[in-house]
Structures are given as C-alpha cells and as structure tokens.
Amino acid sequence: MLIALIGFAALWLADTRITTGDPGLELQRIASGFLAPDFFASDQLIPAIGYTLAFALQGVAVGFGCGFLLALFWRWRLVRGFSAVIRAVHELFWGLLFLQVAGLSTLTGLLAIAIPYSGIFAKVFGEFFEEADRAPAHASPIGSDAFSLFWYARLPLVWQHMKTYGAYRVECGIRASAILGFIGLPTLGFHLETAFRQGDYNEGAAFLYLLMLLVLSLRFWLKPMLMPVWLIAALVWAPPRGNVTEGSLSRFLTQDIIPAPMRQADWQWHQLGDWSSMLLHEQILPGLTQTLVLGTAALLVTGVLSLMLFPLISRQFGHPLSRSAGNGLLVILRTLPEFLLAFIFVLLMGPSMLPGILALSLHTGAIVAHLCGRFTDTLQLRSDASHGLNRYAFEVLPRIYPNFLALLLYRWEIIMRETAILGILGIGTLGFYVDSAFSELRIDRALVLIAAGVILNLLVDAFSRTLRRHLRLRHSLSDLG
16 A cells, blocks of 8 residues: 555656647657568668677676676675675666777677676575575585585576576567667667657667567577577677777776866865755756656556556466467567667657656566466466456455565566666656766766666665565565566
C-alpha cells in the first residue's frame, strides 16, 4: 500500500503533457515506415551490426572476467561498495566520460559496457557463491586447501547459473551497445537516431528491426563452444583502440575534473562553496527531484501493466494461440531498450515525463509479466478451481503476489538508473544536466552530477532491500536478471 501511495503521488506530480502539435500525424508516418522498412537505403547496415556486436561481446567478456574476480572477495565491504558504485553509473554516462579522454573510439565503446557490467556480474556471482550449497565443501577431505575447495566444491555448483546469466547479459549488452550510438559511436542506435530525426522512418525501421533480430536470434548463435570464435571476430572487427594522448589524459586528470574555482592559483574556500551551492540548487536538486518523480511514477505504472499482462502467457488462462500472441508481444517489449522506446515517444509527444513513464513501464512491465507468468505455470490448482476473473483474483494473484512484489522492488533501482539517462533526450531528469555539462565541456560539473545520481541509486536500492526484508520477500537472482 505504501508503494502504491508513493507511486500515485509521483504520478500526480509528474509532467505528462503532450507538447507536439499533431502526434497523430507523426504516429501515422512512423507506422507507415514500420510497415515498409527500407533495408537498402543505407550502406552502413553491416558495419553498424558489426560494431554493435563487437562492443557488446567485448564489454560482456571483460565484465564477466572482472566481475568473477571481484566476486571472489564479495565478503569484503570495500568490494561490495566499489561494485555498487560502478554499476550505478549507466553505460551512456560512462560513454560520455570516456569520450572526453579516448574520443569516438572502440575503446570508449568497450569500457562503457565493461565497467558497469563488472559491478553487475560481481554482485550476481557473489550472491551465487553465497547461496551455493556448502555440503560438498564440508564433505571434502580434511586439510584441503582453499584453492581446491573453490574449484572443485563450490564453482561447479554455480557454473551453469553463471553461464546462463552471462548469456542474458550478452542480450543486455547488445541493447546497451545499440544506444551508445546516441552519443556518436557507430552502432545501430547512431544510424537509427539519425534516420528518425530526419523523418526517414523507413530507414529507421530497418535499423530497429535489425536490432530486434540480433537479440531474438541469440539462442541460435550464442553457443558456449562458439564464444571464442565470436570474441576473436569482435576483436578483429573493432580492436580496442583509443585516441588517448599523454597531454589529453594529463589535462583530464589535472584540470578537467577539478572544480572550476580550484583551478585558480589564488582560489578560496568561499568560491568553492558558491560554486557548489549554485550547482546544488540549479541542477542537482531539480535533476534528482525529476528523476525520482519520473522513476517512481514509472514503477507504479509498471506494476499495473505487469498484473494486466502476465495472464497473456500463463497456462492458467487462455489457450495456446492466445498465449503465443501474448508471448510475442512481451518478447518485443522486452527486446526494445527503454531509451529507444523513450526516443520514439519523445518524437510523438515531446520531452515531457510521459514518454519516459511509458517507455520504462512497457519494457520493465513486460519483464516482470514474463517472470510472473512463468511462475504461475508451476502452480497446482484444484480440479474444481474457478475460471476467468475469479481464478485470476482469488486463485492465482494471491499466490504470486509476494514474488511479483519482490520483482517490482528489485527492478526499482534499475528503473531509476534508466530514468536518469532519459535526460539526454531532453526530458528534465538528471541526465539532461549531465549531457549539458559535457556539451559545455564542464567535466567537473558532470562528475558531481553523476555522483549525485549514484547516491540516489544507492539510496533507492537500500530502501528497496529494506522493504523486501520487512515484507519477507525473496526471489532468486537467476530469475531476476
């Protein structure tokens, strides 16, 4: 009830105006483009696919390795804190940061994905190790060294889960790689944004369909035995190089990231205080407020959509044909990145909070609905159980509600993380001020704003975990994704 009240308050405060002149006409043009995609309008289809896959595969591979190493020391508070900080910064923010040092290079694309994914893998793998059965280790011969116990009594128990989660992260990596195109890297997102902004929806639809095809075809080509082949191909196609010079790196570390008042030889503390106060009141507080309002409103709408959508794929309802159609709808919504959906909605409605709420809710709602629907398939109902709405309200929903709530609260931090970057599209969240700071080459301001976003994410995550513990909600990380 508390979550619902907070969500309704956020939705009431949110700016949901439609500011475009004729969204209906623009929707018709976009729909026309989607019905007639032009795959031959651009000669950049193959290069865009290559860079999208190369950044994703390299970033996930490096993140997997670094995350595994961090997970070995997951009991250390310093490791947990470091992992939380690096995963709280979105790939787009990392990309904008490395653009200042390495330029529009393959190294920027690799690091923008690898660094936050290292933190994500560390958390998931660390908790896999904590949850693993300790009986084999206890049954090992007395005197077995820690190295042998880990490799033979602990790692085999979680290795399959690690591989499964790694494959899921490749899917996420492809989506992340695509939207890195919005900051200039030559992935599918770059060409898609260019086509849509120019009103060439036929060409834009072609790039969008190719992105969906890459994600949906993963099960056919992402095989463990083939991973070395794909990684070598990715390194050959886009070897990680950066336009880093000693001068640019030195300037970045000794000037760009230093607060502006402190760059003066005769700076005084009150100047730094004035600078900090200006940044706090004019950018940090407005950005955090808008981010929190939009993200919390999206959480409420996500919950409502999830409860409406999960019956579409549940074996407790409908028939095989309707479930296939419902599964197709959820797959499409899960495949499309929130940022990309928000971009399309901004073109239709203008840069209010409405496009962000819709994009976040549709994507996340489809994920939660899919997991809830899959869980309902394991329910054993009585043979004389009611049907239709009564079955939904009195038989199924009460049984899955704790799982649904755990999933929703778990996704809250992810929603907030995605909400911040929507500012790059012109929506007034924290990302708007971060993007403006980078555009004005005020790297010092950008870092402070990103740090504020990290603090917000950590607080939301802590609040979410506290609620889950208070409500005694638990869900496997292998399902949460």
